[in-house]
Amino acid sequence: GAGVSQSPSNKVTEKGKDVELRCDPISGHTALYWYRQSLGQGLEFLIYFQGNSAPDKSGLPSDRFSAERTGGSVSTLTIQRTQQEDSAVYLCASSLRVAGGTGELFFGEGSRLTVL
Amino acid sequence: SQQGEEDPQALSIQEGENATMNCSYKTSINNLQWYRQNSGRGLVHLILIRSNEREKHSGRLRVTLDTSKKSSSLLITASRAADTASYFCATGDFNTNAGKSTFGDGTTLTVKP
Numbered sequence: 001g002a003g004v005s006q007s008p009s010n011k012v013t014e015k016g017k018d019v020e021l022r023c024d025p026i027s028g029h030t031a032l033y034w035y036r037q038s039l040g041q042g043l044e045f046l047i048y049f050q051g052n053s054a055p056d057k058s059g060l061p062s063d064r065f066s067a068e069r070t071g072g073s074v075s076t077l078t079i080q081r082t083q084q085e086d087s088a089v090y091l092c093a094s095s096l097r098v099a100g101g102t103g104e105l106f107f108g109e110g111s112r113l114t115v116l
Numbered sequence: 117s118q119q120g121e122e123d124p125q126a127l128s129i130q131e132g133e134n135a136t137m138n139c140s141y142k143t144s145i146n147n148l149q150w151y152r153q154n155s156g157r158g159l160v161h162l163i164l165i166r167s168n169e170r171e172k173h174s175g176r177l178r179v180t181l182d183t184s185k186k187s188s189s190l191l192i193t194a195s196r197a198a199d200t201a202s203y204f205c206a207t208g209d210f211n212t213n214a215g216k217s218t219f220g221d222g223t224t225l226t227v228k229p
Contacts, residue, residue, distance in 0.1 A: 004158075035219070042204065042221035043159075056216055091158060103208060104149065105217060107158035 002026075006092050006108035013082055014116050021077045021111045025094030032075050033105065034067055035091045043091065049075065082115045089113070122205055122220040130228050135192045137223040139205030140185075146208050148181055149217070150190050153202045162190075162203075197229045 005024040013019050025032050034046040045059035049069045060066070064082075069075040079086055089112050093105040123138050139148070147166045151159040165172045165181045165188065172179045178191040192199055202222040 033217070043219035045216060045218055048216045089156075093159075103147065103217070104161045104164065105151075105159070105206070107160070109158045 004092055004094055004106050004108035006090075006111050008111055009109065010112045010114075012114045012116065015084060016081055018078065018080045019082055019113060021079075021090050021092075021113070023075045023077070023092030023094075023108060025073065025075070025092070026096075026106055027073075029094035029096050029106070030072070031095045031103075032069055033093045033095075034075070034077050035093065036088045037091055037110070038088045046077070046090075079113075082113075084115050087113055087115045122203070122223045124223060125221070126224045126226070128226040128228065129195055131195060131197055133195055133227075135195050135199070135225055135227070137190045137203050137225070139188045139190070139220060141188075141205075141207045142186065143207075145183075148179075148188050148208075149206045150177075150179060150188075151204045151206060151219075153204065153222070155201075159204065192225075195225075195227045197227050200225060200227045 004026055007022045011019055030051045032049045035043040036046055037043050047060055047067045048056040064080045067077045089110040091107055091110045093107045095103050095105050121140050127135055129135055145167055147164055149164045150162045152162050153159045163174045163177055163179050165179050167183055170181060176193045181188045188205060202224045204219045204222040206217040206219045208217050
């Protein structure tokens, strides 16, 4: 597609339920990132995928959070047993990592998660 | 903790005035990027400055970088109401996974018509 696509745009769930958030990056972009943004706050790094390398999971806040990227394209962020503190906007970004390139990130519009 | 820290947290100015935002970071970088976020939307890349550059211009934007002080500034000249948004700096690390960019908490700019 023309840009990074995220779905759903809004998700309301009950505490304890599992949720899946999807990110479809720009075609050909080898790098994909997930960030979390609480209301009025900055971006908290969650996880980073680059090509076929092992993902950098250093930002995942707990083992309830996991992400995968299938076929080097679409990524799914899964939150198990959601808690109220998981409520936030989850932003996905992709970039084209080439030697001498800028590494500019292209963001989706985010998935707003509300845990009741 | 976040690599970049912006200051001030909030800035309110009149249309036509200049707006200056600052960013400080902790570790060595290969480039620093500024992004803009309109309320409730995704972030949009504004400008990138590499570690061997000191100043860069793009339209009404001027970015400076001082690697000795580990700081950068973003200047928006002749501001417009449409510039109202949050502005974030993002850094790429030299010594760690170069692909991972970390963001500060942002500066919220309000430009009054």
